[in-house]
Amino acid sequence: EPEVTQTPSHQVTQMGQEVILRCVPISNHLYFYWYRQILGQKVEFLVSFYNNEISEKSEIFDDQFSVERPDGSNFTLKIRSTKLEDSAMYFCASRQGAVADTQYFGPGTRLTVL
Amino acid sequence: QKEVEQNSGPLSVPEGAIASLNCTYSDRGSQSFFWYRQYSGKSPELIMSIYSNGDKEDGRFTAQLNKASQYVSLLIRDSQPSDSATYLCAVGAGKSTFGDGTTLTVKP
Numbered sequence: 001e002p003e004v005t006q007t008p009s010h011q012v013t014q015m016g017q018e019v020i021l022r023c024v025p026i027s028n029h030l031y032f033y034w035y036r037q038i039l040g041q042k043v044e045f046l047v048s049f050y051n052n053e054i055s056e057k058s059e060i061f062d063d064q065f066s067v068e069r070p071d072g073s074n075f076t077l078k079i080r081s082t083k084l085e086d087s088a089m090y091f092c093a094s095r096q097g098a099v100a101d102t103q104y105f106g107p108g109t110r111l112t113v114l
Numbered sequence: 115q116k117e118v119e120q121n122s123g124p125l126s127v128p129e130g131a132i133a134s135l136n137c138t139y140s141d142r143g144s145q146s147f148f149w150y151r152q153y154s155g156k157s158p159e160l161i162m163s164i165y166s167n168g169d170k171e172d173g174r175f176t177a178q179l180n181k182a183s184q185y186v187s188l189l190i191r192d193s194q195p196s197d198s199a200t201y202l203c204a205v206g207a208g209k210s211t212f213g214d215g216t217t218l219t220v221k222p
Contacts (some may be wrong), residue, residue, distance in 0.1 A: 033208060042202075042214045089157075091158070106157060107156070110155075
């Protein structure tokens with residue numbers, strides 16, 4: 001069964017460093033998402049991406065965040081200058097496209113900012 | 115601000131009992147509703163989706179939707195210890211808004 005994959009599973013970085021989180025969505029899916037979940041808190045929407053551009057973003061997704069689909073298969077989330085409060089699980093999700101379609105989540109990347 | 119509220123937990127039921135999880139949402143225009151199960155440190159796993167008023171059954175799980183009351187519920191029949199997890203209610207097919215989750219413990 002097709003699945004969303006994410007790498008790395010765990011990323012440790014120093015405050016102020018740049019990190020890139022990688023995702024490979026399900027191959028025939030057209031909509032891509034990043035969510036984050038701070039430990040003990042709810043899953044929060046960050047950004048949606050369709051047709052090679054951001055379609056929606058939340059207040060959390062400020063100028064330090066960016067997304068890219070560099071090669072038609074990978075979907076990346078870059079955090080330019082990490083802060084302690086960026087420590088969280090980051091989940092990638094993809095959806096085929098119809099209104100009623102389900103989004104499928106990847107296993108997540110645990111980001112720890114020291 | 116779209117909000118999704120879930121009944122506060124934790125919820126504990128004996129093995130074999132029915133577990134009832136509830137969720138209300140604020141956006142009256144919402145069309146898609148989902149229940150996810152999340153184990154600690156893992157990603158959300160889809161349990162049920164529901165789009166129309168009424169009940170939808172899948173095995174031991176039944177989702178109920180009442181758009182007039184802006185209410186979604188999940189019933190788990192014959193609860194098993196392996197059902198012990200946090201259950202997340204989500205509204206919206208993409209750009210989903212999630213509730214805080216309800217932690218369910220099924221005691222053998």
